[in-house]
Amino acid sequence: MRQVSIVGIGQIPVEKESSLSLRQMGAGVVRLAMEDAGIEQVDALFAGNMLADELQGQKHIATLIASELGLVGVEALQVRAATATGAASLRMAYFAVASGQADLAVAMGVEKMSSAPATGVLAKALDAEREIPTGATLISQNAHLMQMYMDRYGVDYSVFANFAVNAHRNACTNPLALFHKEVTPDVVLKSRLINPPLRLFDCSPICDGAAAVVLAPTDQARALTDHSVRVLASSVATDWLVVDDRPDPLALEAGRRSAQVAYRRAGIGPEAIDFFEVHDAFSIMACLILEACGFAQRGEGWRLAAEGAIFREGALPISTMGGLKARGHPIGATALYQTCEIVQQLTGRAGANQLPDPRIAMLQSVGGAAATVLTHIFARDDEAR
Amino acid sequence: MRQVSIVGIGQIPVEKESSLSLRQMGAGVVRLAMEDAGIEQVDALFAGNMLADELQGQKHIATLIASELGLVGVEALQVRAATATGAASLRMAYFAVASGQADLAVAMGVEKMSSAPATGVLAKALDAEREIPTGATLISQNAHLMQMYMDRYGVDYSVFANFAVNAHRNACTNPLALFHKEVTPDVVLKSRLINPPLRLFDCSPICDGAAAVVLAPTDQARALTDHSVRVLASSVATDWLVVDDRPDPLALEAGRRSAQVAYRRAGIGPEAIDFFEVHDAFSIMACLILEACGFAQRGEGWRLAAEGAIFREGALPISTMGGLKARGHPIGATALYQTCEIVQQLTGRAGANQLPDPRIAMLQSVGGAAATVLTHIFARDDEAR
Numbered sequence: 001m002r003q004v005s006i007v008g009i010g011q012i013p014v015e016k017e018s019s020l021s022l023r024q025m026g027a028g029v030v031r032l033a034m035e036d037a038g039i040e041q042v043d044a045l046f047a048g049n050m051l052a053d054e055l056q057g058q059k060h061i062a063t064l065i066a067s068e069l070g071l072v073g074v075e076a077l078q079v080r081a082a083t084a085t086g087a088a089s090l091r092m093a094y095f096a097v098a099s100g101q102a103d104l105a106v107a108m109g110v111e112k113m114s115s116a117p118a119t120g121v122l123a124k125a126l127d128a129e130r131e132i133p134t135g136a137t138l139i140s141q142n143a144h145l146m147q148m149y150m151d152r153y154g155v156d157y158s159v160f161a162n163f164a165v166n167a168h169r170n171a172c173t174n175p176l177a178l179f180h181k182e183v184t185p186d187v188v189l190k191s192r193l194i195n196p197p198l199r200l201f202d203c204s205p206i207c208d209g210a211a212a213v214v215l216a217p218t219d220q221a222r223a224l225t226d227h228s229v230r231v232l233a234s235s236v237a238t239d240w241l242v243v244d245d246r247p248d249p250l251a252l253e254a255g256r257r258s259a260q261v262a263y264r265r266a267g268i269g270p271e272a273i274d275f276f277e278v279h280d281a282f283s284i285m286a287c288l289i290l291e292a293c294g295f296a297q298r299g300e301g302w303r304l305a306a307e308g309a310i311f312r313e314g315a316l317p318i319s320t321m322g323g324l325k326a327r328g329h330p331i332g333a334t335a336l337y338q339t340c341e342i343v344q345q346l347t348g349r350a351g352a353n354q355l356p357d358p359r360i361a362m363l364q365s366v367g368g369a370a371a372t373v374l375t376h377i378f379a380r381d382d383e384a385r
Numbered sequence: 386m387r388q389v390s391i392v393g394i395g396q397i398p399v400e401k402e403s404s405l406s407l408r409q410m411g412a413g414v415v416r417l418a419m420e421d422a423g424i425e426q427v428d429a430l431f432a433g434n435m436l437a438d439e440l441q442g443q444k445h446i447a448t449l450i451a452s453e454l455g456l457v458g459v460e461a462l463q464v465r466a467a468t469a470t471g472a473a474s475l476r477m478a479y480f481a482v483a484s485g486q487a488d489l490a491v492a493m494g495v496e497k498m499s500s501a502p503a504t505g506v507l508a509k510a511l512d513a514e515r516e517i518p519t520g521a522t523l524i525s526q527n528a529h530l531m532q533m534y535m536d537r538y539g540v541d542y543s544v545f546a547n548f549a550v551n552a553h554r555n556a557c558t559n560p561l562a563l564f565h566k567e568v569t570p571d572v573v574l575k576s577r578l579i580n581p582p583l584r585l586f587d588c589s590p591i592c593d594g595a596a597a598v599v600l601a602p603t604d605q606a607r608a609l610t611d612h613s614v615r616v617l618a619s620s621v622a623t624d625w626l627v628v629d630d631r632p633d634p635l636a637l638e639a640g641r642r643s644a645q646v647a648y649r650r651a652g653i654g655p656e657a658i659d660f661f662e663v664h665d666a667f668s669i670m671a672c673l674i675l676e677a678c679g680f681a682q683r684g685e686g687w688r689l690a691a692e693g694a695i696f697r698e699g700a701l702p703i704s705t706m707g708g709l710k711a712r713g714h715p716i717g718a719t720a721l722y723q724t725c726e727i728v729q730q731l732t733g734r735a736g737a738n739q740l741p742d743p744r745i746a747m748l749q750s751v752g753g754a755a756a757t758v759l760t761h762i763f764a765r766d767d768e769a770r
Contacts, residue, residue: 001485021514044621053438057517059509060467060626063756067626073642075621076757077473078465082445088462095480100386101619124444129406132442234486236429236460241445241452257458371448372461 003218004097005228005381008037009340010108011211014178014328017114018208022049022056025210026110027068029336033106033212037224042214043102044075048089048109048332050082051122055115065108075102081236082125083138083281085109086211086335087365087374093215094234103220108212109333118206122331125368127242138281139203141243141369143195146284149250150197153299157197161185162305163283164201164325170312171322173352176337178207178328201325202283209330211337221381227347232360233265233377241371254373255292255364262362262375263294270294273377274358275317275345277338279366280324289364290318293375312355320345321353335365339376346380388603389482390613390766393422394725395493395597399563399713402499403593407434407441410595411495412453414721418491418597422609427599428487429460433474433494433717435467436507440500450493460487466621467510468523468666470494471596471720472750472759478600479619488605493597494718503591507716510753512627523666524588526628526754528580531669534635535582538684542582546570547690548668549586549710555697556707558737561722563592563713586710587668594715596722606766612732617745618650618762626756639758640677640749647747647760648679655679658762659743660702660730662723664751665709674749675703678760697740705730706738720750724761731765 010032012018018025026047034042047062058064062076075096081088086109093107123137131141150157165185171177183201191200221228237257240246246253263269270293280286283305290301295316304310310318321327321341324334342361344350363376395417397403403410411432419427432447443449447461460481466473471494478492508522516526535542550570556562568586576585606613622642625631631638648654655678665671668690675686680701689695695703706712706726709719727746729735748761 023514050444053509056513057509058513059435059465059506060511060753060756062466063623063626063752064512066623067630067756071623072625073622073638076466076623077476077621079477080444080463080465081447081461091462092464092477092480095477095484095486098486099480099484101480101483121444124438124442126445127449128441128443129408236462237458238448238451238456238461240457241448245452253458367448368445371445371452 001098002100004094004215004231005218005221006213006343007216007221007224007228008033008214009343010036011176011337011340013176014207014209014330016207018112022052022110022112023064023068025112026065026108029210029212030065030069030106030108033214037214039104042071042074042104042106044096044105045071046089046092046105046107047078048085049078049111050080050085050331051111051113051118054121055118056112081372081374082367083331084335084365084367084372084374085332087376090335090339090376091234091236091374094231097215097217103217105215106212107215107336109336110210111330111332112208113206113330114208130242138369139195139198142282142284143198145249146197149284155302158189159302159306160202160283160287161188163280163286164188166310167280167319167323167325170320170353171326174321174327177322177326178205179326198282204281204324204329207328207330209328209333209337211333211340213336213339228381229343229346230379230381231376232379233262235261235265236374237261238372239370243369250288252288252292252370254370255289258373258375259293259364262377266377272360273362275320275355275361277342277363278318279364280319281329285366293364317355320355335363338363342378346378386483387485389479389600389616390603390606391598391728392601392606392609392613393418393599394728395421396561396722396725397595398561399592399594399715401592403497407437407495407497408449408453410497411450411493414595414597415450415454415491415493418599422599424489427456427459427489427491429481429490430456431474431477431490431492432463433470434463434496435465435470435716436496436498436503439506440503441497466757466759467752468716469720469750469752469757469759470717472761475720475724475761476619476621476759479616482600482602488602490600491597492600492721494721495595496715496717497593498591498715499593515627523754524580524583527667527669528583530634531582534669540687543574544687544691545587545668545672546573548665548671549573551695552665552704552708552710555705555738556711559706559712562707562711563590564711583667589666589709589714592713592715594713594718594722596718596725598721598724613766614728614731615764615766616761617764618647620646620650621759622646623757624755628754635673637673637677637755639755640674643758643760644678644749647762651762657745658747660705660740660746662727662748663703664749665704666714670751678749702740705740720748723748727763731763
């Protein structure tokens with residue numbers, strides 16, 4: 001299997017409602033990523049998108065983007081893993097380059113959620129026969145997990161507040177983020193109740209966005225760029241689709257297993273991770289992920305927030321550019337934004353948000369109510385050698 | 386890159402309206418394929434499905450199927466290429482095994498088109514902004530291509546009749562096919578006009594179905610089964626999404642390019658192909674594919690039908706188990722049915738439809754109005770060695 005590196009990144013600002021069309025957003029970020037890599041052609045383009053079927057009436061996304069770019073002839077396929085779709089796109093591009101079927105592959109994601117009400121469409125990530133008819137949505141399932149967590153471990157709602165505080169603080173200095181406003185714990189705790197115990201600041205926003213990365217074989221990366229980032233590991237694991245079927249829904253088994261496989265493939269453990277882009281679609285999900293990935297004992301993930309470890313100056317910075325909560329969570333694009341941000345951090349291009357000399361980063365992406373979880377681990381290419 | 390072989394197949398009968406649910410159909414064929422391979426666990430499952438978002442309100446298909454099978458923990462992702470979606474699933478599983486990220490990977494496809502009107506949903510394979518608003522559907526675009534073909538080459542509608550005659554003849558003896566009724570050229574020529582010049586027998590039917598194959602590294606295949614089939618090549622190419630943007634819509638550039646790449650990867654040319662499972666969603670598409678893949682000169686693909694080369698006893702049998710026209714075309718499952726049928730033929734398990742000693746077969750799968758085309762070439766594993 002060939003080693004794979006990222007040689008270019010492309011992102012546009014996350015917006016509440018973009019003036020660009022889906023195709024313009026998607027084509028735009030691929031163009032930016034190709035420019036960043038200094039290339040004018042690719043072999044393959046993998047597109048992540050979850051909602052265009054309903055929101056734009058479009059089911060041929062990958063070829064639409066390739067066509068819009070004039071990349072006629074190129075391989076183009078769409079891939080999905082519900083709300084982890086962007087990471088699935090990254091994995092497919094990784095497959096293509098690792099297997100030798102492509103030398104230059106783009107993983108891109110785009111989502112334009114402003115076109116029509118998205119919440120009901122997002123709920124289709126749950127079981128259509130067994131969960132949706134009971135009124136379940138991604139929001140209600142996360143509320144369910146949060147209440148279960150608070151009850152089992154006897155913690156108060158307030159222990160989660162720093163997840164939003166950290167995300168908003170980091171988003172303030174990320175020009176591409178949706179929100180540029182700091183929040184205090186008090187603002188979080190008094191924010192509107194959405195679905196008890198979830199409040200407004202526990203939930204990532206509906207928004208428009210697109211991001212892309214270019215992958216190449218590591219042994220060809222240096223010829224293209226002097227700031228490549230190695231993909232040390234890529235993995236996927238699943239859990240029972242229906243939350244109530246899981247022996248312990250708080251165990252986040254797919255997250256645990258996906259991380260374990262990724263650690264094994266990378267030949268490292270959690271202690272080697274310098275920062276972590278988590279799937280903070282909901283504050284409870286960020287907390288559960290920290291536990292599932294081995295950064296905290298069960299029932300203690302909230303401590304990393306409450307005690308400040310997740311801040312940029314802490315022991316395990318998360319959501320360093322604003323996270324899903326404050327950069328925004330345009331579903332199919334989200335993991336690609338995170339990958340771009342990891343590349344920015346590892347190559348010293350994170351601007352005001354730059355961490356001091358990070359070398360290894362992890363990304364975990366959650367599909368639905370953690371039924372499908374993808375993990376990717378990245379390293380500076382000089383570190384990986 | 387590792388060589389990849391198919392070590393198990395699973396199919397259920399194509400039906401106008403299955404009494405099984407989407408998940409039951411999907412899980413059923415994966416179980417059959419795993420039984421055929423003699424395995425009880427897989428590393429990864431790639432699911433092909435195009436329409437469940439709208440028709441079943443379900444957007445987490447791959448994990449739904451894995452969950453239904455109790456394959457908890459396994460990698461599961463969904464992949465799409467509009468109406469070529471089943472072939473995209475096969476390509477992803479090929480990637481996973483070829484790259485070494487999985488040893489046993491299932492490629493499966495399922496479509497339950499009977500749940501709600503499907504034609505408008507299928508049209509989303511076209512450009513949502515530039516084609517659909519003009520009233521275009523997959524049917525109207527194929528009618529457009531057929532009329533253009535008849536006008537340019539001065540051929541009569543009757544020259545296409547044998548595509549349906551052949552498909553229906555072969556379906557009669559395939560117990561899994563939707564139709565079991567022979568048709569004469571006269572029946573075809575007098576059938577109901579759907580969208581001039583397309584008549585009923587030029588069009589594949591709306592139906593329910595599911596199929597799956599298990600892939601393994603070739604060097605491990607012999608330990609699992611004595612009837613494995615090698616994947617000699619896998620490729621994807623795209624064209625302009627909008628039919629009218631193409632310099633010559635009848636050239637089927639994505640089909641030509643995809644075939645050329647596949648031939649190169651397999652190290653063979655069209656003359657080596659013993660039989661060809663074509664994407665005969667419409668008779669004109671089968672005709673154009675034969676030309677694009679080098680089996681006939683431009684403007685002469687119809688001759689292979691009219692002169693009988695496409696029949697089982699002819700020089701280039703196509704649709705040997707009934708094709709999309711008469712076995713049926715449950716979109717996401719179609720290319721997996723074809724792959725199963727190719728395995729049946731190459732391993733002497735095609736029953737009454739068995740060709741005499743075929744060694745190399747090709748599959749071409751068309752997404753939308755040929756905007757995305759996948760080609761796969763297969764060989765008996767003894768032949769490939």
